[in-house]
Amino acid sequence: MKKTMTKLRNEQEVNRTLLQDSTANKDAVLAKYKSQIQGLSDLEAQTRENKYGKNITAEQKPTPWYINLAKSCNDPFIYILAILTIISYLTADIEATIIMSIMILFSVFLSFTQSMRAQKASLSLKNMIENTTAIIRDGIQKEIPIHDVVPGDIVFLSTGDIIPADARILEAKDLFINQSPLTGESIPIEKFTEASEKSLSIFERDNLAFRGRESKVQIYNAKKKRKPCYE
Known part of the structure; x- marks a missing residue:
């Protein structure tokens, strides 16, 4: 506060x-x-x-890993698989339950790793790029980093x-x-x-x-x- x-x-x-x-x-x-x-x-x-x-101004902080994980779980395909997994479990179809559980874990893991890699790549690219601006110092025009x-x-x-x-x-x-x-x-x-x-x-x-x-x-x-x- x-x-x-x-x-x-x-x-x-x-x-x-x-x-x-x-x-x-x-x-x-x-x-x-x-x-x-x-x-x-x-x-x-x-x-x-x-x-x-x-x-400089406050930079946007990277999204925490647990937020990315939650977003990876928030997918209609995951919901459908979860419902089918519950139905398979209730009907004692153990093989289908195991298969769909593995599919859920794999799908979440794939989405999560992709989002984390994309975020890391974006931050790396941002750090490589330096924005400059034209100013005049001592009567001479020059380019300097914006943060200067x-x-x-x-x-x-x-x-x-x-x-x-x-x-x-x-x-x-x-x-x-x-x-x-x-x-x-x-x-x-x-x-x-x-x-x-x-x-x-x-x-x-x-x-x-x-x-x-x-x-x-x-x-x-x-x-x-x-x-x-x-x-």
């Missing part, structure tokens, strides 16, 4: 910060985070990483990019972002740079971008300001 309440407070704090920054102009946002269009220096970026930590982005970084987005962090858009031209996992809207949302009205909800503010594996840029040519991450 304590961890849940802490997470809720952190999310509320992030939302308040996003709402405040969405109503501020570009210069005010840069000043607030002591940043500039030319980006942070490598030294300042390292200092901020030491202070705020890595730009720090508060105040200037992040460049292009078509197909995953949003690396909740952000305030500073510069944009024909920028559309798919926010369907967050809002349910199937049509990409066009983003702008002007300050938003205070009466709008957080997802209605078109100068904000939100982190997510499925929140992706649709049209090329954009520059944005990264927002702080709160663990």
Whole structure:
């Protein structure tokens, strides 16, 4: 319960910060985070990483083996075999009872091992793939791992990019972002740079971008300001 309440407070704090920054102009946002269009220096970026930590979110934990085992048993074919096994036992057909019991065990074992192997392969593939993003440091554009982005970084987005962090858009031209996992809207949302009205909800503010594996840029040519991450 304590961890849940802490997470809720952190999310509320992030939302308040996003709402405040969405109503501020570009210069005010840069000043607030002591940043500039030319980006942070490598030294300042390292200092901020030491202070705020890595730009990571809680990873989804692997499904426990007993959950996979329960799912393997939850199969209509297993139910039918179990019913037939009970009937065979009640009718004293021992041979059929043994055969169908073996079939049940084999079917569950096969399904369970396949699900565990698939999960292991998926985790291995995920660990092999490192998502990167384009940022500017010391006036030079470079690619860095998403988890190395720090508060105040200037992040460049292009078509197909995953949003690396909740952000305030500073510069944009024909920028559309798919926010369907967050809002349910199937049509990409066009983003702008002007300050938003205070009466709008957080997802209605078109100068904000939100982190997510499925929140992706649709049209090329954009520059944005990264927002702080709160663990």
